[in-house]
Amino acid sequence: MLNEIKQLDLTDWPAYSWEKEQKQATLLSKVLELDAHHSDNCPAFSKLKSFMPELDVVPHPYSQLFPLPVRLFKSQALKSVPDDSVIKTMMSSGTSGQSVSKIYLDKETSIYQVKVLSKLVRNFIGNKRLPLLVIDCPSTVKNRTQFSARTAGILGFSMYGRDITYALNDDMSLNLNAINEFIETYRGQEKFIFGFTYIIWLHLVEALEQTKQTIDLTDSTLIHGGGWKKIESRQISKTNFKSRLKNVSKIPRIHNYYGMIEQTGSIFMECEQGHFHCSSWSEVIMRDFKTLQPLKNNKVGLIQLISALPHSYPGHSILSEDIGIKLGEDDCPCGRKGTYFDVLGRVKQAEVRGCSDTYSK
Amino acid sequence: MIHIPNSIQTQCELVLGDWTSFHCRPETVWHERTIDFLTSLSTEIRRHPEAKSSPDLMALAFWLRKSHLLSMRRECHTAELSMGLGLTFHICPSNVPINFAYSLAFALLAGNSCVLRLSSKSNRATEIVLQTLTVLTNKPENFSIAKRILLLSYQYNDDISAFWFSKAAGKVIWGGDSTINKMRQFPTPPRSREVAFADRYSFCVINAEYVLSIDNNQLQSECQNIFNDIYQLDQAGCSSPQLCIWVGSNNSILQAKGKIWQNVSIIAAKKRTDVNDIQVLNKFVNTCDAIIDHDQVTKVDIISPQLTLITVDKLNIAQHQFRGTSGQIYEASIQSLDELVPLINEKVQTLSYLGIDKYALQELIINNNLTGIDRIVPTGKALNMHNLWDGYDIIAGLSRIITIE
Numbered sequence: 001m002l003n004e005i006k007q008l009d010l011t012d013w014p015a016y017s018w019e020k021e022q023k024q025a026t027l028l029s030k031v032l033e034l035d036a037h038h039s040d041n042c043p044a045f046s047k048l049k050s051f052m053p054e055l056d057v058v059p060h061p062y063s064q065l066f067p068l069p070v071r072l073f074k075s076q077a078l079k080s081v082p083d084d085s086v087i088k089t090m091m092s093s094g095t096s097g098q099s100v101s102k103i104y105l106d107k108e109t110s111i112y113q114v115k116v117l118s119k120l121v122r123n124f125i126g127n128k129r130l131p132l133l134v135i136d137c138p139s140t141v142k143n144r145t146q147f148s149a150r151t152a153g154i155l156g157f158s159m160y161g162r163d164i165t166y167a168l169n170d171d172m173s174l175n176l177n178a179i180n181e182f183i184e185t186y187r188g189q190e191k192f193i194f195g196f197t198y199i200i201w202l203h204l205v206e207a208l209e210q211t212k213q214t215i216d217l218t219d220s221t222l223i224h225g226g227g228w229k230k231i232e233s234r235q236i237s238k239t240n241f242k243s244r245l246k247n248v249s250k251i252p253r254i255h256n257y258y259g260m261i262e263q264t265g266s267i268f269m270e271c272e273q274g275h276f277h278c279s280s281w282s283e284v285i286m287r288d289f290k291t292l293q294p295l296k297n298n299k300v301g302l303i304q305l306i307s308a309l310p311h312s313y314p315g316h317s318i319l320s321e322d323i324g325i326k327l328g329e330d331d332c333p334c335g336r337k338g339t340y341f342d343v344l345g346r347v348k349q350a351e352v353r354g355c356s357d358t359y360s361k
Numbered sequence: 362m363i364h365i366p367n368s369i370q371t372q373c374e375l376v377l378g379d380w381t382s383f384h385c386r387p388e389t390v391w392h393e394r395t396i397d398f399l400t401s402l403s404t405e406i407r408r409h410p411e412a413k414s415s416p417d418l419m420a421l422a423f424w425l426r427k428s429h430l431l432s433m434r435r436e437c438h439t440a441e442l443s444m445g446l447g448l449t450f451h452i453c454p455s456n457v458p459i460n461f462a463y464s465l466a467f468a469l470l471a472g473n474s475c476v477l478r479l480s481s482k483s484n485r486a487t488e489i490v491l492q493t494l495t496v497l498t499n500k501p502e503n504f505s506i507a508k509r510i511l512l513l514s515y516q517y518n519d520d521i522s523a524f525w526f527s528k529a530a531g532k533v534i535w536g537g538d539s540t541i542n543k544m545r546q547f548p549t550p551p552r553s554r555e556v557a558f559a560d561r562y563s564f565c566v567i568n569a570e571y572v573l574s575i576d577n578n579q580l581q582s583e584c585q586n587i588f589n590d591i592y593q594l595d596q597a598g599c600s601s602p603q604l605c606i607w608v609g610s611n612n613s614i615l616q617a618k619g620k621i622w623q624n625v626s627i628i629a630a631k632k633r634t635d636v637n638d639i640q641v642l643n644k645f646v647n648t649c650d651a652i653i654d655h656d657q658v659t660k661v662d663i664i665s666p667q668l669t670l671i672t673v674d675k676l677n678i679a680q681h682q683f684r685g686t687s688g689q690i691y692e693a694s695i696q697s698l699d700e701l702v703p704l705i706n707e708k709v710q711t712l713s714y715l716g717i718d719k720y721a722l723q724e725l726i727i728n729n730n731l732t733g734i735d736r737i738v739p740t741g742k743a744l745n746m747h748n749l750w751d752g753y754d755i756i757a758g759l760s761r762i763i764t765i766e
Contacts, residue, residue: 044653051652051661069646076653289638290666292645302642321642347638 010308011115013280015123016336020329023280023338024061030308031316035065038314041080045314060294062285067292067304067319073101073262081106081312092149092261103262106312113265113309114159116281120269121160123336124255125221131186132161133179133217135195135204135224137168149261150196153226156264157194167195167204174207179215190219193251196226200245201236208248217251225257225267229346238274258322258343262315266307268341271334275327278339281308286326287319289347297326300344321347363448369524376479377495378511385474385509385530387445390760391434395469398497398506400427405493416593417459417486424746425466433748440762445472446530446554449759452522452544454535454558455480456597458487463746464533465510470748471759474509476525481514523547531759534558556758558751561599561710562681565590565740566701569609569617571716583715584624586741590713591625592633592667593744595640595687599751600711600736600743603684604691606676606701608717614694622664629667629688640687641666651683651691676704698722702729709733710751713743 010030018026039046049066056063072078079086085106092101105113134154141154158164165182169175182191195204200222208214222245228236236244242254258276259267268276268284278284285294286301295301303324310316323344332340363385370380388395403425412418423429449468453461458480468475479487491512498507515521526532526547534544534557541557549555565587575583594601607614648669652658656679660672668688673680676693683691695701698721712722712734722737735752738745748756 047652048649051658052649053661053663055663069642069649071646072649072653075650290636290641292641292663302638319645347642 015119015279018280019337034316038080042314044076065317069319074099078313079104104313109312116265125192129162130190130192132164133182133193135167135200137170138166139170161192172203193220193222195224197224198230200224201231205245214248217249220251221253222251223255262318263307265309273334275340277336284341300325372521374514376512376514382508383511385448387447388472390443390472396430399425399466409489415486421462442763443760445760448528449473449475449531450525450529451477451533453477453480455482458482458484462490467755468759471756476511479514529553562708563600563602563711564604565602565713566606566717568716569607569613572617588625588628590743596685607694626664626668633667636666644669644689681708698725705731705733707732711736711743713738713740715740
């Protein structure tokens with residue numbers, strides 16, 4: 001049976017139904033194949049593999065995969081395909097003077113990203129294309145000269161919706177007319193809402209709270225991501241975010257996602273229990289801050305992220321600067337299989353790193 | 362007296378000093394009153410309850426002791442009569458914030474009045490020195506010294522810098538190369554002097570045979586010295602060693618490295634339990650970048666959270682670009698000291714040595730007409746701040762000699 005699975009195209013993998021043994025065997029064989037490909041085709045990566053000592057004192061199933069520090073996508077041009085295969089270069093945000101991540105995408109990688117993201121999102125909003133409300137301004141996608149992660153995110157998620165309405169004006173003020181028209185038009189129908197966490201907070205939740213207004217978005221599912229860094233100073237907890245968003249909007253289903261531009265597609269969706277989930281295409285390993293050794297469940301460490309998608313650049317095993325805790329595997333009450341975890345923040349004083357923006361206050 | 366326009370006063374945060382009583386009349390160098398003031402600063406810092414837990418503070422207090430100041434005076438060339446220049450303006454360093462205190466001490470000892478722009482980066486040790494200085498300058502016996510000190514803090518502001526440079530008989534600039542170039546654009550009086558501490562590079566040279574010849578007690582104390590050089594400033598100082606060069610046969614080097622690093626990592630594990638998560642991560646990232654960017658890396662050893670060693674095959678000038686922090690050391694092996702020559706240019710500041718004849722190093726500079734290496738010191742003394750620093754006699758640079766025949 002495992003052999004049959006290996007024959008499956010990775011975009012045909014089920015999102016969350018494989019149990020540990022099956023998933024590990026399939027994912028591991030795919031990422032080791034990727035690892036060999038990157039070693040052969042990315043000289044920088046191959047140098048790292050040959051000179052970096054084996055990290056793990058006690059071998060771990062994913063020990064053969066070097067945890068590539070995410071900052072290297074800023075300092076290095078990491079690419080595993082010829083230049084003429086690169087169809088798009090994604091850039092992470094660079095707030096004033098900081099260097100940006102450069103992610104080189106070929107056709108194969110970008111198709112995988114779209115297909116896998118689609119499988120993950122559909123697991124939460126269903127297979128039908130739903131009317132979509134984007135909590136952002138229309139100029140974010142019109143201004144293609146600045147193809148930021150925010151633009152990419154909106155365009156990416158737009159594919160799972162139809163009849164797109166933008167909830168904000170270009171000056172980032174709330175466009176209540178547009179929102180109410182959207183609500184009226186699709187009253188009683190399932191709706192999909194997408195936006196970046198900080199924009200939803202600053203320009204929807206706080207804007208509505210300030211004017212003491214509410215909107216009625218019952219029958220909808222909201223997916224948001226892009227990180228909490230920009231609203232860090234406001235110290236909003238996950239539950240606080242949800243409850244105050246629900247208070248002003250009546251949105252019943254709110255799902256955060258965790259992911260990085262370096263692993264677009266294989267994102268980690270937040271389930272109904274409030275935990276981030278690995279899918280068949282991804283895995284996380286928490287590593288000790290000091291020794292960088294893999295940690296057992298319920299220990300806080302640096303998050304290493306494994307993804308089966310990156311073919312054009314060596315992003316299949318990345319050491320993030322985020323802090324997380326692995327909660328369990330295959331036994332989340334939400335019913336999805338796979339590792340589930342929480343993200344607790346970022347390493348203190350880490351080089352300030354944006355996730356999603358060209359807009360800043 | 363000096364007229365300080367209101368616009369300048371309002372834009373600066375006055376950390377210490379008094380706008381109206383500040384004056385810039387020079388005094389003689391090594392004035393007793395100045396020495397006494399610095400000595401009492403030393404005493405007060407040592408009395409501070411947190412002093413013992415701060416290597417920075419202990420080093421400063423030790424340095425400001427009367428006996429040390431006097432020994433430094435003896436080692437310096439002294440003309441019959443030397444006087445300060447008047448007003449000195451200091452741009453203080455951010456990589457080692459505590460160095461503002463040394464900058465102040467040198468300029469005071471040279472008989473000057475001092476205006477210091479403090480770095481916006483501060484730490485606990487710096488705060489304690491500032492508190493102590495505040496208490497001391499408020500005592501009547503120190504009023505005359507207090508009138509020679511203005512400690513300022515301001516966001517980079519060309520108007521303020523331009524004002525102070527235009528009045529500066531001496532300027533002291535600590536900074537990266539770009540800071541120095543920027544600060545040089547401000548006009549100063551024609552006879553203004555400059556002491557500028559640019560970005561420098563430092564390394565150590567160890568004789569492997571010597572390491573193998575010493576007994577365990579001696580080995581322990583040598584390792585303690587190497588530990589101090591690397592970890593006291595977490596390699597953030599210009600004199601902190603970045604590279605360790607081993608001299609000897611391959612076999613003796615292999616053994617000597619083992620002995621030294623094993624002991625240094627044990628000391629570091631004990632004394633640097635406070636290594637931050639971000640320091641460990643930064644070292645890991647930096648090591649990855651080095652492997653990719655450096656053409657000559659042959660081996661990487663992550664010994665502990667405190668110590669990473671990167672072995673390189675050949676030495677050349679490009680090595681200067683590769684810097685570590687918090688215990689990230691590059692290593693190379695050579696058979697004879699002549700092999701150091703390609704590594705040395707004007708960027709090299711401190712060469713610390715262990716088991717090497719210092720006169721052989723001196724010969725190396727002379728025979729090869731080297732433009733670099735300003736300090737040759739035994740390991741353990743790499744960070745010892747001295748009036749003779751960075752190739753300068755700082756106090757002579759900030760004072761004038763009066764010849765009397």
